[in-house]
Amino acid sequence: xxxxxxxxxxxxxxxPGERAAYTAVFDEKVRADAREVIDRYPDPRxxxxxxxxxxxxxxxxxxxxxxxxxxxxxxxxxxxxxxxATFYTMYKRNPCGQxxxxxxxxxxxxxxxxxxxxxxxGDHLGVGHEETAGTPGEQGSxxxxxxxxxxxxxxxxVLQINYEYYDNQDSTTALELVRALQRGEKPPPTRGAPLxxxxxxxxxxxxxxxxPGAEAAENASAAAPETVRGARVADxxxxxxxxxxxxxxxxxxxxxx
Amino acid sequence: MTDAANxxxxxxxxxxxxxxxxxxxxxxxxxxxxxxxxYSALRTALSAHPDQLIELVxxxxxxxxxxxxxxxxxKWGFMPKEPxxxxxxxxxxxxxxxxxxxxxxxxMADPHSLIEGCVxxxxxxxxxxxxxxxxxxxxxxxxxxxQAVREAYESGYLGRDILGSGFDLDVVVHAGAGAYICxxxxxxxxxxxxxxxxxxxxxxxxxxxxxxxxxTTVNNVETIAxxxxxxxxxxxxxxxxxxxxxxGPKIYSLSGHVENPGQYEAPLGTTLRxxxxxxxxxxxxxxxxxxxxxxxxxxxxxxDHLDVPLDFEGATEAGTMLGTTALMIFNETVSxxxxxxxxxxxxxxxxxxxxxxxxxxxxxLAQVLERMVDGRGTEEDIDTLLDVCDNILxxxxxxxxxxxxxxxxxxxxxxxxxxxxxxxxxRSTETADTALVGAAR
Numbered sequence: 001x002x003x004x005x006x007x008x009x010x011x012x013x014x015x016p017g018e019r020a021a022y023t024a025v026f027d028e029k030v031r032a033d034a035r036e037v038i039d040r041y042p043d044p045r046x047x048x049x050x051x052x053x054x055x056x057x058x059x060x061x062x063x064x065x066x067x068x069x070x071x072x073x074x075x076x077x078x079x080x081x082x083x084x085a086t087f088y089t090m091y092k093r094n095p096c097g098q099x100x101x102x103x104x105x106x107x108x109x110x111x112x113x114x115x116x117x118x119x120x121x122g123d124h125l126g127v128g129h130e131e132t133a134g135t136p137g138e139q140g141s142x143x144x145x146x147x148x149x150x151x152x153x154x155x156x157x158v159l160q161i162n163y164e165y166y167d168n169q170d171s172t173t174a175l176e177l178v179r180a181l182q183r184g185e186k187p188p189p190t191r192g193a194p195l196x197x198x199x200x201x202x203x204x205x206x207x208x209x210x211x212p213g214a215e216a217a218e219n220a221s222a223a224a225p226e227t228v229r230g231a232r233v234a235d236x237x238x239x240x241x242x243x244x245x246x247x248x249x250x251x252x253x254x255x256x257x
Numbered sequence: 258m259t260d261a262a263n264x265x266x267x268x269x270x271x272x273x274x275x276x277x278x279x280x281x282x283x284x285x286x287x288x289x290x291x292x293x294x295x296y297s298a299l300r301t302a303l304s305a306h307p308d309q310l311i312e313l314v315x316x317x318x319x320x321x322x323x324x325x326x327x328x329x330x331x332k333w334g335f336m337p338k339e340p341x342x343x344x345x346x347x348x349x350x351x352x353x354x355x356x357x358x359x360x361x362x363x364x365m366a367d368p369h370s371l372i373e374g375c376v377x378x379x380x381x382x383x384x385x386x387x388x389x390x391x392x393x394x395x396x397x398x399x400x401x402x403x404q405a406v407r408e409a410y411e412s413g414y415l416g417r418d419i420l421g422s423g424f425d426l427d428v429v430v431h432a433g434a435g436a437y438i439c440x441x442x443x444x445x446x447x448x449x450x451x452x453x454x455x456x457x458x459x460x461x462x463x464x465x466x467x468x469x470x471x472x473t474t475v476n477n478v479e480t481i482a483x484x485x486x487x488x489x490x491x492x493x494x495x496x497x498x499x500x501x502x503x504x505g506p507k508i509y510s511l512s513g514h515v516e517n518p519g520q521y522e523a524p525l526g527t528t529l530r531x532x533x534x535x536x537x538x539x540x541x542x543x544x545x546x547x548x549x550x551x552x553x554x555x556x557x558x559x560x561d562h563l564d565v566p567l568d569f570e571g572a573t574e575a576g577t578m579l580g581t582t583a584l585m586i587f588n589e590t591v592s593x594x595x596x597x598x599x600x601x602x603x604x605x606x607x608x609x610x611x612x613x614x615x616x617x618x619x620x621x622l623a624q625v626l627e628r629m630v631d632g633r634g635t636e637e638d639i640d641t642l643l644d645v646c647d648n649i650l651x652x653x654x655x656x657x658x659x660x661x662x663x664x665x666x667x668x669x670x671x672x673x674x675x676x677x678x679x680x681x682x683x684r685s686t687e688t689a690d691t692a693l694v695g696a697a698r
């Protein structure tokens with residue numbers, strides 16, 4: 001979070017021609033979505049994080065127009081929005097590929113093979129951290145990043161494509177996944193919903209579940225064998241928690257004291 | 258739960274409470290949840306006085322499952338009894354501590370247990386707004402929670418006049434954007450207010466001035482998901498599991514070099530030896546070298562600590578912390594200085610930059626460790642590391658800095674020889690030995 005971005009974070013001044021450009025991108029539909037996001041919160045500014053996700057769903061990264069758009073929606077200075085956008089890893093300051101591939105290289109995944117996975121993918125794609133192979137946004141383009149712990153350590157090493165989990169990877173399986181993406185395929189994740197693309201999941205992170213495959217996402221199972229391992233061992237042995245009493249007593253009501 | 262065949266004298270090695278629905282088909286749906294006693298605790302809770310619920314959670318001894326282990330009932334009791342401002346319940350679902358992977362599967366498999374817990378906790382604390390702050394990268398959890406919240410609204414478990422009780426509650430599912438620091442409760446609140454996620458000075462504590470400067474309680478997912486069971490089973494039942502000061506069941510997450518990694522729910526106080534047995538032992542029989550009891554911010558332990566009772570007291574007595582019961586297990590093939598370097602790079606990346614000891618300290622710690630692992634270190638570097646750690650521990654703005662020094666100080670404490678060996682190698686310019694992962698890169 002403390003790295004410096006090459007994009008300036010000082011106030012961005014919008015000149016008249018530019019304003020026309022960004023109102024064309026953030027059209028009436030996006031504005032209506034933004035209002036819906038803002039209405040979820042008691043205080044409008046709480047909508048800033050989801051609005052930045054919404055911006056990425058429109059443009060594939062956080063642009064200066066996107067920053068201006070959020071600032072306008074929330075009556076903030078663009079500097080205030082920039083300060084937030086540059087703080088969080090998930091907001092990309094450069095155009096992102098159709099797919100974002102995040103390889104966990106934190107200690108545990110790395111020791112289980114995550115470092116090799118990341119290196120193999122980087123060599124294959126010819127890119128480093130937060131760089132894109134192919135033309136950003138076009139089919140088969142891929143942005144690669146090494147990620148911090150992705151909270152799936154029992155399934156190490158893991159990677160995510162557009163934040164869907166691909167568990168128990170090695171450098172061969174990961175390479176095959178990336179090749180499939182480059183061929184325009186959408187290999188199914190180990191857990192979670194059918195793969196879409198980076199912009200679609202950014203819309204979901206803004207709280208909109210109206211994209212393609214919404215129904216499949218609702219029905220997608222997410223329990224890996226590792227997830228339920230303890231539950232299964234307990235089941236096999238007939239182990240349960242101690243039985244609950246039929247009627248558990250609550251402490252006395254305060255007025256009964 | 259009604260198994261009368263249980264031996265009365267002791268509990269089973271595994272006690273599925275939070276995880277007991279996970280094997281059910283479509284466990285995440287409201288239909289399954291309701292069939293398996295879901296939302297029955299809510300009916301009991303809404304017919305009780307809010308203070309009875311606070312007293313119940315206190316009596317049960319439920320302690321925060323997010324790492325700190327603060328008694329949840331006591332925390333709830335800090336909230337004003339006569340609201341003069343809106344009250345907020347905020348759920349910390351920003352799971353990101355390295356090694357920790359319990360809340361993500363819980364939210365995927367059984368989101369309604371969290372929602373039911375939210376309604377009960379909000380009722381107890383006189384809150385009419387609840388925000389669930391989910392880590393952004395946990396996209397499928399965000400989806401599941403949205404779906405569960407929608408189902409709960411449609412069935413009258415959320416919204417106006419819940420189950421005819423007159424109690425109102427709105428729940429908002431909020432996705433984060435990738436910042437470990439937002440797992441710190443006050444940084445989370447700043448983030449939820451649409452700001453950079455940086456910690457706040459305490460006091461005032463959130464119960465006095467939290468979200469929008471209103472009384473707020475921040476609780477971890479597993480803590481709140483435990484609440485319906487405490488209500489249904491009562492405090493005495495909850496205390497049949499675990500130990501006196503650390504009662505209840507806990508999800509232990511085993512990862513790394515074990516035969517069968519995964520989530521194992523057992524009474525607090527279970528030892529790694531017992532858990533390893535359940536998980537099929539060390540992978541391929543390669544001996545254990547070091548492990549964390551609760552994520553990378555909890556000091557490392559070794560094969561000498563297999564019988565430490567893994568509860569809040571037991572971990573502290575062993576010189577570490579229980580943290581999130583994220584048991585990362587490493588065998589003899591892994592270099593300790595390399596592992597410590599990787600963790601330190603993580604803290605360097607995630608330090609929010611607000612306070613100097615953590616921002617500058619983590620940066621320099623990573624530099625020194627990278628140099629050592631690269632074979633260019635000297636014995637003096639070990640003293641430098643410990644000196645910098647001493648200037649970070651207890652002098653940082655929040656616990657991130659304290660956590661950052663844990664792997665280093667504990668790594669040097671138990672494996673100083675390995676750090677020294679790196680310096681030895683430098684002297685002899687011998688770089689042929691690559692037996693340890695990463696050590697000779």
